[in-house]
Amino acid sequence: MHDFIRNLTWRGMIHDITPDLEAHLKKGMMSGYIGFDPTASSLHVGNLATIMLLKHFQLAGHKPIAVVGGATGMIGDPSFKAAERKFLSEEELSYNQSYIMKQLARFLDFSSGANSAELLNNIDWFQSMSFLKFLREVGKHVSVNYMMAKESVKRRLEDGISFTEFSYQLMQGYDFYYLYTSRGVRLQMGGADQWGNLTTGIELIRRKASEEAFALTTPLITKADGSKFGKSEQGNIWLDPTMTSPYEFYQFWLNCTDEDAIRLIKVFTLLDREVIEALIQAHAREPHQRILQKEIAKELTIRVHSEADYMQAAKTSELLFGRATPADLWSLGEKDFKIIFKSIPEIEISQADLNTMEHVIDLVASTGAGIMFNSKAEVRRAIQEGSLYVNKEKVTDPYQKPDFRLLQDKYLLVQRGKKHHYLIKVI
RNA sequence: GGGGGGAUGCCAGAGCGGCCAAAUGGGGCGGACUGUAAAUCCGUUGUCGUCAGACUUCGAAGGUUCGAAUCCUUCUCUCCCCA
The missing domain is CATH 3.40.50.620 (HUPs)
Known part of the structure; x- marks a missing residue:
């Protein structure tokens, strides 16, 4: 007590x-x-x-x-x-x-x-x-x-x-x-x-x-830079998994700045003082390991969602952000694939519609509308900036035919920059 | 009741007949550096267009003009001062 x-x-x-x-x-x-x-x-x-x-x-x-x-x-x-x-x-x-x-x-x-x-x-x-x-x-x-x-x-x-x-x-x-x-x-x-x-x-x-x-x-929790805590680009971080997926939730905590993490771990985890102080020291020694962020993300994802959700979110993060190569993506078994991509947004498109697509830009603009892109111009820009990837391969020509090989025979992994992903499911 | 401002892109805020899709800052996005940090730096930020250009934007509706965010009229909304 x-x-x-x-x-x-x-x-x-x-x-x-x-x-x-x-x-x-x-x-x-x-x-x-x-x-x-x-x-x-x-x-x-x-x-x-x-x-x-x-x-x-x-x-x-x-x-x-x-x-x-x-x-x-x-x-x-x-x-x-x-x-x-x-x-x-x-x-x-x-x-x-x-x-x-x-x-x-x-x-x-x-x-x-x-x-x-x-x-x-x-x-x-x-x-x-x-x-x-x-x-x-x-x-x-x-x-x-x-x-x-x-x-x-x-x-x-x-x-x-x-x-x-x-x-x-x-x-x-x-x-x-x-x-x-x-x-x-x-x-x-x-x-x-x-x-x-x-x-x-x-x-x-x-x-x-x-x-x-x-x-x-x-105290009202704020971020070190004074901006409002608990918001991402998409809006509030909710506890309901259908409103904020466990993966997004996990990512939210994982992305805290060092400065914030030191305060947040005290507020949001139940770890004892000695443990937290040791973690803070360990983090100071090798900040690139992001020990604090990982600990917060882990404990909270488990508490708010579940152990399984945490495992999945961590795995997904590993694959999406780790040094994963296109080859790793292809070598995933169907079961793993489903688990890993469970909580990233998925858009369906019919095979027939896909067949009528002349250019990648059209495919991405139509499927990504409202998710990652607001207009075709934005997609075009992303390609110019070299930040659009399909199945982890960079897209360089907006007008190439979208005849990509499908992952698991039905998916395409679309990526904008480092942090944004979604899946196109061909049905 | 009287007098005077103002309404511009996500926000703040310049522009005050053509060089304005509109300065600058913030924010967003992308990139570099890293650690999926922070700070910094670079790029980008209306739509459509394989980039030539076209189209729609500056509170709303009309008008003047070869041409308007910029001038005029009316309307709507706002802010301030005096009573």
């Missing part, structure tokens, strides 16, 4: 914390929760950082509760948002909820006895609450002045905020209060942007129950 606060401090995962939390944690098992609004049908790597808070919390012997915001998701959190957001439809929300709950369930231990994790949905306690009851039970206890003083809504008070979004902090505050009264939860955690919402809950508990509650936030 580790010391929760000390552990997080070392990992650089504490942004802000209410003063007496540490002392309270020492008294014995606490329950703590984090809320996740179902704004998308999958969590992304940014959410993973807060999930890690729950994970460490549980490993330290405390009881973690993940709350899906079925109700709060209907309102929309205005914290640090520049503008009012559009509502998600109820169908979307319930669709999203079910997926997010499934994902959250992967990360925590639900059968560890007293500190088993719990998964709740705040729609369960908000659904039956009437507007009048809410005003009398919740609204009465928090002054508008207090709510407006929050840094998180300051900008919106100037630019405009609807009553609905402004009420968000009361809902989140009530969640905390509800969890306190129904199961003794005294700690709420979250990202740094949530501080304002967390303290509203603490305030509500203090006023209504005259009890002390606590908050802890984790």
